[in-house]
Every structure is written in C-alpha cells, then in structure tokens.
Amino acid sequence: MTTVHQHPDYNEENQRLEYTKRYMEAVIKTAETSKDNFQDNMKAAFKDVDSSLGYSSLLTNARFFDMSKEELSSLKKSRLKPYFARIDFSRDDQPAEEVIYIGKTSLYSRENQDQLIVDWRSPIANLYYEGRLGDVSYVSNGENFNGELLLKRQFMMERGLLTEIRDIDLTTNDQLLQETLAGSASNRLTEIVSTIQEEQNKVIRADLNKPIIVQGGAGSGKTTIALHRISYFIFQYKENFQPEQLMIIAPSNLFLDYISEALPELGVENIKQKTYEDYVIGALQKENIKLKKDDKLIQLLEKNHQKETVHALQISKLKGSKVFQTILNEYMKEIFLTFHPPTDFYVDKYRLYKSARFVQLLEEDFYYLPLYKRINKLRSILQNEIKHKKKKMLEKIEMFYDDKIERALYQAKDPVKRKKYVSQALDKKEARLNEMKTAIKTSVATYMKQFPKKNIWSYYKDLFQNPQQLVKRSHNQLTQVEAENIIRYQQDLFKRRMYEREDLALLLYLQVHLFGIEKEWKVKNIVIDEAQDYTFMELLSLKKAADTDMFTLVGDLAQGIHSYRGLTSWEDVKAEIFPRATYTELQKSYRTTVEIMEAANHILKKLPYTFPEVKPVVRHGEHPQFIPSPEGKHYINVLEAKLLKVKEEGFKTFALIGKTMNDCMKLYQQFEKTGDMVVYLLGEHGQIPKESVVIVPAYLAKGLEFDVVFIFSIDEVFTSKAPLEIQLLYVAMTRPLHRLYFYGNKKTDFLLEEDEGW
Numbered sequence: 031m032t033t034v035h036q037h038p039d040y041n042e043e044n045q046r047l048e049y050t051k052r053y054m055e056a057v058i059k060t061a062e063t064s065k066d067n068f069q070d071n072m073k074a075a076f077k078d079v080d081s082s083l084g085y086s087s088l089l090t091n092a093r094f095f096d097m098s099k100e101e102l103s104s105l106k107k108s109r110l111k112p113y114f115a116r117i118d119f120s121r122d123d124q125p126a127e128e129v130i131y132i133g134k135t136s137l138y139s140r141e142n143q144d145q146l147i148v149d150w151r152s153p154i155a156n157l158y159y160e161g162r163l164g165d166v167s168y169v170s171n172g173e174n175f176n177g178e179l180l181l182k183r184q185f186m187m188e189r190g191l192l193t194e195i196r197d198i199d200l201t202t203n204d205q206l207l208q209e210t211l212a213g214s215a216s217n218r219l220t221e222i223v224s225t226i227q228e229e230q231n232k233v234i235r236a237d238l239n240k241p242i243i244v245q246g247g248a249g250s251g252k253t254t255i256a257l258h259r260i261s262y263f264i265f266q267y268k269e270n271f272q273p274e275q276l277m278i279i280a281p282s283n284l285f286l287d288y289i290s291e292a293l294p295e296l297g298v299e300n301i302k303q304k305t306y307e308d309y310v311i312g313a314l315q316k317e318n319i320k321l322k323k324d325d326k327l328i329q330l331l332e333k334n335h336q337k338e339t340v341h342a343l344q345i346s347k348l349k350g351s352k353v354f355q356t357i358l359n360e361y362m363k364e365i366f367l368t369f370h371p372p373t374d375f376y377v378d379k380y381r382l383y384k385s386a387r388f389v390q391l392l393e394e395d396f397y398y399l400p401l402y403k404r405i406n407k408l409r410s411i412l413q414n415e416i417k418h419k420k421k422k423m424l425e426k427i428e429m430f431y432d433d434k435i436e437r438a439l440y441q442a443k444d445p446v447k448r449k450k451y452v453s454q455a456l457d458k459k460e461a462r463l464n465e466m467k468t469a470i471k472t473s474v475a476t477y478m479k480q481f482p483k484k485n486i487w488s489y490y491k492d493l494f495q496n497p498q499q500l501v502k503r504s505h506n507q508l509t510q511v512e513a514e515n516i517i518r519y520q521q522d523l524f525k526r527r528m529y530e531r532e533d534l535a536l537l538l539y540l541q542v543h544l545f546g547i548e549k550e551w552k553v554k555n556i557v558i559d560e561a562q563d564y565t566f567m568e569l570l571s572l573k574k575a576a577d578t579d580m581f582t583l584v585g586d587l588a589q590g591i592h593s594y595r596g597l598t599s600w601e602d603v604k605a606e607i608f609p610r611a612t613y614t615e616l617q618k619s620y621r622t623t624v625e626i627m628e629a630a631n632h633i634l635k636k637l638p639y640t641f642p643e644v645k646p647v648v649r650h651g652e653h654p655q656f657i658p659s660p661e662g663k664h665y666i667n668v669l670e671a672k673l674l675k676v677k678e679e680g681f682k683t684f685a686l687i688g689k690t691m692n693d694c695m696k697l698y699q700q701f702e703k704t705g706d707m708v709v710y711l712l713g714e715h716g717q718i719p720k721e722s723v724v725i726v727p728a729y730l731a732k733g734l735e736f737d738v739v740f741i742f743s744i745d746e747v748f749t750s751k752a753p754l755e756i757q758l759l760y761v762a763m764t765r766p767l768h769r770l771y772f773y774g775n776k777k778t779d780f781l782l783e784e785d786e787g788w
C-alpha cells in the first residue's frame with residue numbers, strides 16, 4: 031500500500047494545506063477581534079515559516095475584511111478539513127490554468143480577492159461533480175465557460191493532516207464513495223459534499239426557479255440531497271432570502287430530529303422545520319384543535335381489522351383526492367354568491383354604489399385576495415365613498431332648506447305665517463341633517479350586515495350537511511352512497527368536536543381562499559420529504575397556503591405505506607399541482623449492501639404491481655440472516671448475545687424493527703423484565719438516542735437508517751395478502767447500512783421462502 035508521502039505532489043499539497051490552515055487561523059482571529067489586527071495575526075500565524083517561501087508578500091494591508099457570523103462559524107467548522115478536493119482547469123480563453131481547491135465553505139485572500147477555497151456550491155465546483163478529465167464546461171451567471179479539466183484530486187484528512195491524496199482518472203471508480211459508505215452511521219444524516227454523485231448533483235443544482243419532483247429508490251439519497259439542495263439554494267440566493275423563508279416538511283418530529291444533525295453542517299439550521307400537522311394548525315391559528323389520532327395505518331395492520339376501518343380508509347382516500355378540490359371550489363362559488371348584494375348601496379336617499387359594481391370589484395378587481403379580505407376592502411371603499419360625498423350630501427340638504435327659507439322670506443307676506451313657515455323649515459332642515467348624519471354613520475355597517483359573518487369552522491361543518499348537495503358539488507364524481515357515508519362520518523366527528531388529519535388539508539384550502547393566512551406561514555421554498563405519503567389535497571393546499579410552487583418533493587412510491595390515502599403515482603401532482611415541475615428518477619442506492627438490497631428487491635416483487643428495481647452501488651456484505659428465536663426468556667438472551675457480537679464488530683447504531691407498535695411494546699417489556707441491555711422504544715415525538723439500541727415500528731422507521739437492523743416478530747407476522755404489509759417489510763429491510771437479521775419463529779413470517787439458503 032502506498033502512503034500519502036509517496037504521492038509525487040505530497041510536498042506541494044502539504045505546504046498548501048499548512049498555508050491554508052494558517053491563513054484561516056489569522057482570518058478567524060481577526061474576525062473575532064478587530065480587523066485592524068489582521069497584519070499582526072498574519073505575522074503570528076506565519077512566524078515560524080521560512081521567509082523564502084514568500085509568505086511575507088501577503089503581509090500587506092487587508093483591503094477587505096467583512097465577515098458575517100455565519101461565514102465565521104462555517105470557517106471555524108472547517109478548520110480541520112479546509113477542503114476535500116482540487117481541480118485543475120484550463121479555460122479556453124485564458125492562458126494560465128486555474129487550480130481550485132473545493133471545500134464546504136469559501137475563503138478569500140484578503141489582499142487580492144483570490145479564492146483560496148472555493149465553496150462546493152459555486153458554479154465552477156460543478157466541474158468536480160460532473161466533469162470527467164478532458165473537455166468540460168460550466169455555467170456561471172448565465173455565461174458558458176469551456177476548457178479542459180486537467181486534474182481531479184481528492185484529499186483525505188485527519189485532524190488537519192493529509193492522510194491520502196487520490197487522483198481520479200477516467201478509469202478509477204469512486205473509491206472515496208465506497209469507503210464513505212462502508213463507514214458506520216452515527217445514527218444521523220451527515221453532509222456528503224465530497225461524494226455527491228452525478229445524478230444527485232443534477233437534482234441539487236436543478237433550476238432553482240422551478241419545482242422538482244424526485245422519485246428515488248430506498249437509500250438513493252433523497253433526504254440527503256433535498257437538504258443539500260436547500261443549502262445550494264441559500265448559497266445562490268443569500269442576498270435575496272432569509273433562511274426563515276424556506277421550510278422543510280417532514281413526516282414526524284422524530285424524523286425532524288433525525289435530520290437536524292445534518293442541518294448546521296450544511297448551514298441551513300435556521301430554516302423552518304415542521305410536520306404537516308403543525309404547519310396547518312399554525313396557519314389556522316388553532317393550537318387547541320382536537321385532532322383524532324392518526325391511526326388508520328395502525329388499525330389496518332391489526333390482524334382482524336374491522337369493517338369500520340376499511341370504511342374509514344375509503345373516506346380518507348376521498349377526502350385526500352382531487353374530487354374534493356372540485357367540491358371545495360363549487361362550495362366556495364356558493365359562498366361567494368352569498369356576498370352578492372341584492373340592492374344598491376344607499377346613504378339616505380342617495381345611491382352611492384351599484385350592486386353590480388360591488389360584485390365586479392368582488393369577483394374581478396380583488397380576485398387575488400381571500401374572500402373576507404375582499405369584503406374588508408369593499409367596506410373601506412364604501413366608507414371612502416361616503417367620506418368624499420359626505421360634505422356634498424349635507425350641503426345639498428342645507429341648500430335645499432336654505433333655499434326654501436329664503437323664498438319664504440321674500441315671498442310670504444304675512445309675518446306670522448312667514449315666521450311659522452321659516453321655523454318649520456328650520457326644524458325640518460335640522461331633522462334632515464340629523465337623519466343624514468346618522469345615515470352617514472350607519473349605512474355601511476347596515477349594508478354589510480346583509481353578508482354572512484362566519485368562521486372557517488362553521489363553513490366547514492356546513493359543507494357536510496346534505497348528501498345530494500355534496501354529490502352535486504362533486505360534479506357527480508361522488509356517488510350518493512359515498513356522500514352519505516362521508517357526511518355520517520363527519521357528523522360523528524363534529525359531535526365529538528374532533529377533526530382528523532385528512533380534514534386539515536380541506537380546512538387549509540378553505541382558510542386560504544376565504545380568510546387568508548398570516549404572512550409568517552408563507553414561504554419561498556418548500557422541501558417535502560417522504561412526499562409519497564401526502565394526499566393530493568395536502569400538497570395542493572400547502573402550495574396555496576405557502577403561496578409558492580417552489581417545491582422540492584422527494585419520495586418513493588414503493589415505500590408508500592400510507593397509499594390508502596396518499597399517492598400511488600406522481601402524475602396528477604405533476605400535471606395539476608406543479609405543472610412547471612421537473613421530474614427525475616434516482617434508481618441507484620447508496621445506503622445498503624448488494625446482498626441486503628437484493629433481498630429487499632425480492633420482497634418488492636411480491637407486490638401486485640411493479641416498481642423499478644433499486645440498484646445498490648457495489649458494496650458487498652453479509653447476506654441477511656434468519657435467526658430462529660426460542661420462546662420465553664431465551665428470546666431476549668439470544669437477541670442480546672447477537673447485539674453484543676455486532677457491537678464488538680464496531681457497529682454503532684442498532685434498530686429492532688417490528689411490524690406494529692404493539693409488538694414493539696411487547697419486546698420492550700421483555701427487555702425490561704429479563705434483559706441486561708438498555709434499549710429505547712421510539713415514538714412519534716421522541717428523539718433518537720445516539721449509539722444505542724432502539725425498538726421502533728416499521729412505519730416510524732421509514733426514512734431512518736441504522737448500521738444493523740433486526741426485524742423481529744413476536745405476535746405479529748408479515749403476510750403477503752396485503753400490499754401494505756409487503757411495503758412495510760420492504761421499508762424495514764432497506765433501513766440497515768450493513769447487516770440485516772430476521773428474528774422470529776419461521777422464515778415465512780417475513781415472507782422469506784423456507785428453502786432460501788439463509
């Protein structure tokens with residue numbers, strides 16, 4: 031094996047690294063103290079360096095020394111590994127070749143603005159991810175630059191020292207990737223900037239002004255690249271957007287906790303992170319909403335699930351489907367009609383506004399506003415109108431009576447009569463003026479009173495009153511029976527003052543169109559992980575609420591365990607919600623070994639419909655293994671013995687995955703009773719403890735990964751009768767990085783064939 035010192039350029043690279051580290055130190059120190067100290071800090075950093083190397087030429091005054099807190103913090107983080115790659119690029123239009131060092135953050139020379147380290151997100155760094163040696167090009171600020179890529183080099187470093195230099199030529203496959211993947215999961219996602227693959231890079235850097243939908247197999251890096259795309263977005267648009275204007279929506283708080291570790295590394299920790307429920311509850315400003323437990327999946331997994339469950343699932347599917355878009359749109363048309371005034375607007379006897387004009391403003395001019403906001407606008411328009419005409423209207427009355435009085439004064443001969451007439455006219459004038467003043471004060475309020483004043487909750491309840499009406503609103507897409515079922519189901523919920531998850535999207539859709547939502551819930555860019563688990567209506571209402579179509583949707587239909595309500599294809603989402611979206615598929619998987627992925631692919635074939643096979647990057651490991659488990663106390667002993675063994679092998683994270691939470695609780699209790707090991711039972715809201723053994727049901731393990739996974743069965747077995755169970759098993763089998771064990775009574779409990787050799 032060659033050592034790093036044997037690389038022909040070792041000395042040059044080592045010096046470069048030393049120089050960069052020292053320069054970084056001086057910059058960091060200066061940023062932390064005062065910019066006037068830069069020279070002194072530079073002197074201190076290079077004090078023991080041979081002056082013949084020419085570093086003294088750097089000791090000129092810093093012409094530019096501004097650094098944001100974020101820049102300083104990322105610079106500090108990359109002290110021990112300032113860069114991970116170098117490319118040499120000879121641009122066609124320039125005589126000298128450029129030597130570019132690529133790192134997680136950029137570093138400029140304060141003296142001449144040279145880039146000592148180029149950020150991985152910058153345009154030229156794209157050559158590292160996409161370029162092969164030879165003719166290449168890259169685009170920066172819309173301009174194309176052609177040239178030749180002469181060198182592509184990777185650096186391994188430990189504690190700031192070079193441990194390996196690797197030159198990538200046309201034939202070497204990506205060893206760095208292989209090595210990275212062979213490492214252990216510290217239970218969390220990390221950044222992968224040095225090993226991003228070409229197909230992944232395309233997603234990360236895909237047009238930032240367009241939505242993107244990524245269908246990617248298990249372990250293809252969807253979560254990881256979605257986070258890198260945000261990081262890339264922030265880098266490109268840091269001048270225009272605050273991180274708070276970006277948002278990640280993830281399936282559970284557990285999942286948010288899981289990804290949270292990768293966020294600071296990527297400089298995106300300040301973005302909004304929410305579950306869908308939390309987002310909607312926040313946007314509706316209804317913290318105390320009583321949400322029914324979202325347990326339809328769990329009920330479906332129970333051995334003898336009831337007819338009601340099937341019924342409830344059908345309702346979920348309908349409520350999430352685009353049929354409800356039609357229903358809600360029709361419903362809103364009806365609501366709008368209740369705001370068409372039957373009469374013109376009068377103040378006293380004066381007609382100030384025609385109802386037709388009112389309707390025109392409502393339906394056309396203020397079309398962009400939510401209904402109740404339009405009504406507020408119209409109220410102000412009427413008030414304004416009065417304000418402008420008030421004086422004139424009062425004057426008209428005054429003039430009318432003054433005129434009368436004057437005529438009486440000149441024309442009436444009899445002084446008594448005249449006096450009486452004038453005094454009556456004066457009284458009348460006074461009375462009319464008072465009437466007018468009252469009308470001026472009250473007419474807007476009176477006029478507005480004819481419109482309904484309801485809140486979102488009563489609108490929502492009114493939607494589910496009459497089955498025929500619901501069928502009609504659905505343009506006959508719902509049958510009478512379906513409509514009756516939905517209404518019965520909803521009224522039962524309303525009686526208990528409850529809502530369920532599927533109501534949230536519909537409520538949000540109505541809220542956006544009728545009342546609008548506060549600005550803080552509008553964002554510029556949204557990333558949705560596990561997007562296959564969302565319904566059509568959820569995605570649609572989110573787009574409307576956030577007021578952007580700039581979505582990055584990543585998901586895997588093969589893992590669609592919520593497909594009873596969620597998506598079974600991306601078609602409608604692309605065609606009807608995100609027509610501008612680019613669609614990409616990722617079929618290569620980076621998480622697990624060939625052996626485990628093959629076994630998982632084999633299980634997926636049992637589904638009645640097909641998904642393209644996921645291809646693992648070539649990394650071999652042990653075959654998955656079935657371990658027959660004895661009954662009773664022994665069960666835990668055997669499991670613990672195996673856990674200890676794999677721990678000794680150096681693996682760090684372990685999950686015991688069961689089919690249901692019930693089975694997980696049973697295993698957990700057995701551990702508590704008879705086991706010696708500390709294990710954690712993961713729930714929806716938990717956090718994932720580091721370097722420990724966790725017990726988790728398969729549906730919650732979705733999206734997570736562990737070094738070693740045991741899929742166990744105590745009372746619950748996987749059957750191939752329902753696609754859901756096959757998908758759930760597939761999800762569980764694609765969680766491990768290195769090892770997979772099945773732990774139960776018989777192989778067939780995990781849909782494995784008895785005669786399979788393992």
Ligand SMILES: Nc1ncnc2c1ncn2[C@@H]1O[C@H](COP(=O)(O)OP(=O)(O)OP(=O)(O)O)[C@@H](O)[C@H]1O
Binds near residue numbers: 211249732764
């Ligand atoms: N280019 C890469 N270099 C190194 N590691 C990678 C790369 N791409 C993905 N990985 C690793 O592969 C694993 C799977 O990635 P990730 O969890 O993002 O996949 P996913 O597509 O979201 O998976 P799933 O759908 O199964 O949850 C992670 O450990 C990630 O760090």
